[in-house]
Amino acid sequence: MPSPSPKTASPRSLVFLLLVLLGCGFIATSLASYYAALDSIRDGIVNNELPLTSDNVYSEIQKDLVRPILISSMMSRDTFVRDWVLGGEQTAEPMTRYLQEVQSHYGAVTSFFVSEQSKTYYQAKGVLKKIDQQADRDAWYYRLRDRQEPYEINVDIDMANGDRMTVFINYKVFDYQQRFIGATGVGLTVDAVVQLIDEYQQRYNRRVYFVDANGRIVLTGANGGPLGARIGDQLSEVHGLEGLNSKLSHPQSGDFSYQDHGHGHYLNVRFIPELDWYLFVETHEHGALASIRQSLYLNLAIWAVVTLVVLLLVSLVLRRYQARINALATTDSLTELPNRRGFEMLANQAIQEARRSQSTLCALLFDLDDFKQLNDNHGHLAGDAVLRGFAQHLQQSLRQSDIVCRWGGEEFILLLKDTTLESARQLGEKIRQQTESSAFEFAGQTLHTSTSIGLAALHDDDDLQALIARADRALYRAKQAGRNRLCEETQ
Numbered sequence: 001m002p003s004p005s006p007k008t009a010s011p012r013s014l015v016f017l018l019l020v021l022l023g024c025g026f027i028a029t030s031l032a033s034y035y036a037a038l039d040s041i042r043d044g045i046v047n048n049e050l051p052l053t054s055d056n057v058y059s060e061i062q063k064d065l066v067r068p069i070l071i072s073s074m075m076s077r078d079t080f081v082r083d084w085v086l087g088g089e090q091t092a093e094p095m096t097r098y099l100q101e102v103q104s105h106y107g108a109v110t111s112f113f114v115s116e117q118s119k120t121y122y123q124a125k126g127v128l129k130k131i132d133q134q135a136d137r138d139a140w141y142y143r144l145r146d147r148q149e150p151y152e153i154n155v156d157i158d159m160a161n162g163d164r165m166t167v168f169i170n171y172k173v174f175d176y177q178q179r180f181i182g183a184t185g186v187g188l189t190v191d192a193v194v195q196l197i198d199e200y201q202q203r204y205n206r207r208v209y210f211v212d213a214n215g216r217i218v219l220t221g222a223n224g225g226p227l228g229a230r231i232g233d234q235l236s237e238v239h240g241l242e243g244l245n246s247k248l249s250h251p252q253s254g255d256f257s258y259q260d261h262g263h264g265h266y267l268n269v270r271f272i273p274e275l276d277w278y279l280f281v282e283t284h285e286h287g288a289l290a291s292i293r294q295s296l297y298l299n300l301a302i303w304a305v306v307t308l309v310v311l312l313l314v315s316l317v318l319r320r321y322q323a324r325i326n327a328l329a330t331t332d333s334l335t336e337l338p339n340r341r342g343f344e345m346l347a348n349q350a351i352q353e354a355r356r357s358q359s360t361l362c363a364l365l366f367d368l369d370d371f372k373q374l375n376d377n378h379g380h381l382a383g384d385a386v387l388r389g390f391a392q393h394l395q396q397s398l399r400q401s402d403i404v405c406r407w408g409g410e411e412f413i414l415l416l417k418d419t420t421l422e423s424a425r426q427l428g429e430k431i432r433q434q435t436e437s438s439a440f441e442f443a444g445q446t447l448h449t450s451t452s453i454g455l456a457a458l459h460d461d462d463d464l465q466a467l468i469a470r471a472d473r474a475l476y477r478a479k480q481a482g483r484n485r486l487c488e489e490t491q
Contacts, residue, residue: 049283050281053204053283054281057206058270073150076174092127109188141170153277167187207280207282208221208279208280209226211278266284338403343413360421361418363416363468364428397431402417425488428453453486454472455487456470
């Protein structure tokens with residue numbers, strides 16, 4: 001008789017094993033040298049490492065974060081901006097072109113100008129809107145106009161870029177008689193700034209975050225600030241930092257420390273006048289022990305070897321689970337075609353490639369005719385058999401570069417790369433005729449169906465939703481015209 005198959009270790013048991021091995025290795029090798037090295041390590045952290053890291057991070061900030069302030073300042077003093085406003089803002093095109101140049105040349109995610117005279121919000125894509133003092137989204141403009149300082153840094157949503165969270169540098173613009181005439185500036189996405197902070201933290205092996213003069217945490221890495229604090233939290237709410245909050249009312253730099261559950265945290269704080277923020281560089285003395293002292297090298301070697309062995313064991317199990325999960329998340333189980341989620345990932349990439357290469361891209365949207373009636377007459381299992389058969393016909397008609405998906409129900413979509421409208425029309429007609437003449441077998445029954453098709457080509461300003469919407473309108477016309485035909489949407 002066959003022997004029973006061996007049981008596969010569960011991910012939970014392997015993770016538990018990982019924790020046990022890491023804990024034993026760390027404890028066995030750390031305790032011998034930790035207490036003897038503690039005093040010298042503390043001195044090295046406070047007097048050497050943190051100040052040096054703070055200097056390095058500050059230099060990085062000068063390049064990555066202060067630069068947008070200088071760009072906004074330059075824009076606010078640009079004679080073109082002032083002359084264009086004083087000239088009456090005749091047309092939006094010169095300002096739009098100017099903002100496009102600024103955004104492109106300096107790599108900003110957005111650039112803008114808001115006119116005090118016309119209350120018009122200009123950005124690189126054209127006129128965005130008219131600002132309104134009663135609108136919450138426009139409160140930043142009136143706050144900037146009334147403040148004494150020439151600029152502010154504001155974290156807000158960007159209406160011109162799909163409401164993405166953005167770090168704006170808003171700068172006042174004055175005419176030649178120092179009268180306020182508007183606001184201008186650029187923006188960086190919050191995600192991009194968070195990524196910069198994560199890069200600092202990874203590069204220097206320190207926690208990095210920013211705090212304003214009111215003690216509010218304004219930017220952190222992806223994993224948060226001190227003790228997991230998030231953007232918007234007050235230092236006074238962080239255990240151990242309550243006293244430090246009161247010292248930030250005036251620009252002050254220096255070294256600080258606090259305790260959390262018996263472990264020391266060491267801080268180097270530097271005031272950055274260009275941002276009106278404080279740069280916090282923090283390290284944990286326990287982590288520093290493992291990275292600095294010669295007496296801990298053996299512990300690190302054991303820890304690395306044990307971690308590698310355990311991670312290899314875990315990866316052997318998790319890799320199979322991950323592959324299965326990924327397949328289920330992006331594949332339609334009935335037809336084995338990509339589902340809508342899988343299609344959207346591939347299709348958005350195809351649209352970007354088409355724009356870069358200036359090539360054509362066409363979408364064919366298929367809908368099986370009278371499919372509900374087929375289900376009602378022959379049962380849902382028969383309908384499933386027809387769907388599988390139609391999916392096979394689609395796959396047999398494709399090139400390797402084409403993208404096909406089950407869009408939902410009896411609808412399918414086909415994206416044709418580098419294909420002219422005429423070629424797409426010919427392929428659609430071929431599939432339509434093949435479907436009409438095909439017989440689908442199920443439980444001794446011969447089933448027939450036909451398909452209506454909507455065709456659309458990608459326009460310069462299209463995104464995926466716009467392309468599919470136009471193909472859907474063409475499909476609707478095909479249905480209205482009697483089904484079993486192809487209609488094309490050109491508008």
